Amino acid sequence: MSKYQSYTLRNFRDIPQIQRHLTEEERFDIEVVGNVLPFKANNYVVEQLIDWSSYQDDPIYILTFPQKDMLQPAHYEEMAKAIRSGARKPELKLIANKIRMELNPHPAGQRSQNVPQVEGTELTGVQHKYRETMLFFPSQGQTCHAYCTFCFRWPQFVGMNELKFAMRDTELVIKYLRAHPKVTDILFTGGDPLIMKTKIIDAYVQALIDAKLPNLRTIRFGTKALGYWPQRFTQDDDADSLLRTFENARKAGIHIAFMAHFNSPAELQTEAVKTAIGRVLNTGAIIRTQSPVMRKINDSAAAWASMWQQQVALGCIPYYFFVARDTGAQDYFAVPLERAWHIFRNAYQQVSGIARTVRGPSMSAGPGKVHIVGVSEVQGEKVFTLQFLQGRNPDWVARPFFAKYDPKAIWLDELQPAFGAKRFFFEDEYPLIRPAKATAKPAANLLKSPAMN
Ligand SMILES: *Cc1c(COP(=O)(O)O)cnc(C)c1O
Numbered sequence: 001m002s003k004y005q006s007y008t009l010r011n012f013r014d015i016p017q018i019q020r021h022l023t024e025e026e027r028f029d030i031e032v033v034g035n036v037l038p039f040k041a042n043n044y045v046v047e048q049l050i051d052w053s054s055y056q057d058d059p060i061y062i063l064t065f066p067q068k069d070m071l072q073p074a075h076y077e078e079m080a081k082a083i084r085s086g087a088r089k090p091e092l093k094l095i096a097n098k099i100r101m102e103l104n105p106h107p108a109g110q111r112s113q114n115v116p117q118v119e120g121t122e123l124t125g126v127q128h129k130y131r132e133t134m135l136f137f138p139s140q141g142q143t144c145h146a147y148c149t150f151c152f153r154w155p156q157f158v159g160m161n162e163l164k165f166a167m168r169d170t171e172l173v174i175k176y177l178r179a180h181p182k183v184t185d186i187l188f189t190g191g192d193p194l195i196m197k198t199k200i201i202d203a204y205v206q207a208l209i210d211a212k213l214p215n216l217r218t219i220r221f222g223t224k225a226l227g228y229w230p231q232r233f234t235q236d237d238d239a240d241s242l243l244r245t246f247e248n249a250r251k252a253g254i255h256i257a258f259m260a261h262f263n264s265p266a267e268l269q270t271e272a273v274k275t276a277i278g279r280v281l282n283t284g285a286i287i288r289t290q291s292p293v294m295r296k297i298n299d300s301a302a303a304w305a306s307m308w309q310q311q312v313a314l315g316c317i318p319y320y321f322f323v324a325r326d327t328g329a330q331d332y333f334a335v336p337l338e339r340a341w342h343i344f345r346n347a348y349q350q351v352s353g354i355a356r357t358v359r360g361p362s363m364s365a366g367p368g369k370v371h372i373v374g375v376s377e378v379q380g381e382k383v384f385t386l387q388f389l390q391g392r393n394p395d396w397v398a399r400p401f402f403a404k405y406d407p408k409a410i411w412l413d414e415l416q417p418a419f420g421a422k423r424f425f426f427e428d429e430y431p432l433i434r435p436a437k438a439t440a441k442p443a444a445n446l447l448k449s450p451a452m453n
């Protein structure tokens, strides 16, 4: 594998496969949508993950290259017109930002509700929503080796700077961890924290080790580097030293856990990823895997069963099966909750118990991670059985509750309580803001999907 070569809107037309396979119209679509939603790819993704002979249906192509239908037609036309008329960068940016603001850039109250304080200072690079686990967004880790078209963190990649969660100050983080002894896990996230140079990662990890926090048991990394750039662990200049950082943490009694993001079986099949996983596991770190279920990328039980089986064979532990979030191009990717449950169940039934460590479908919604346990019928009423896997209030977790069955629902706020109740049990503390029926988002792409059932 040659060195890392990054592709953005500026140079994607130079990619040989793009020149060879795409029509000019398709290249223009990438430009239009890529001006609104983030776009970045690299040579590993292009050369080893995408099957260009059928790129229009290729999961990784759809995952990384913007598609026309990811924008609503009016938004697409607005941007296309501006580009055709030769509008300049600042003007395109204004149009893009206006469209972005209509795409729910802050789902689940990320900005306003989860930013903690320590001694009167806001920790803007921290989110603390679930008691045991604190998310940390190191400022140098707020980008990725490539961008996923569905990403719910998309606003921070498109220059909406005030939306960035980022901070450099580990001292404040350590103070916060001391003040919150129930926190056992710090989860480095981004972007992709493993885009950072080892020098920086090591400085953070070493500071946490040196602080000797009695409550800190686990350092987690939410990362897609194994999927998008496994060379991070094999041939990058600082690959070996990164592995040593993980080993050092382990020697200090801190568990290193990868929350590895894999969306499609293809990402698990290259020699590069297999070698990378082996090297990470050799340090004593554990790799847990997660992904949302997305239309056109992995909305089949076969894809999931294959992913889980391959992951287990490589020594990884399947962890979460998520529902696509209510932001960005959600209308393009959304799989209704019932269908997500069918896919999950069908895949889960195909694998041995060793792969059934996975939980889902789970929605990361405002009040918590809500698990769609299934569709049941109770005293003649068809309902969704739900429970929290994580709750803003820990007391909500693992308590079954019920919503009216709704085959079209794609998110928690579209669900109504079952059995004539006015509100879900948690709504005394955390009321849901349900979209008004008449102004509900047009799900044009959903309705024309042949894959719907
Ligand atoms: C998913 C998530 C976590 C981690 O939850 P676990 O169930 O412990 O893996 C932490 N914080 C936020 C905001 C999350 O969405």
Ligand code: SF4
Pocket (backbone or CB within 6 Å): 143, 144, 146, 147, 148, 151, 152, 153, 154, 190, 191, 192, 223, 224, 261
């Ligand atoms: S790797 Fe993660 S943070 Fe980066 S674009 Fe994909 S989903 Fe978003």
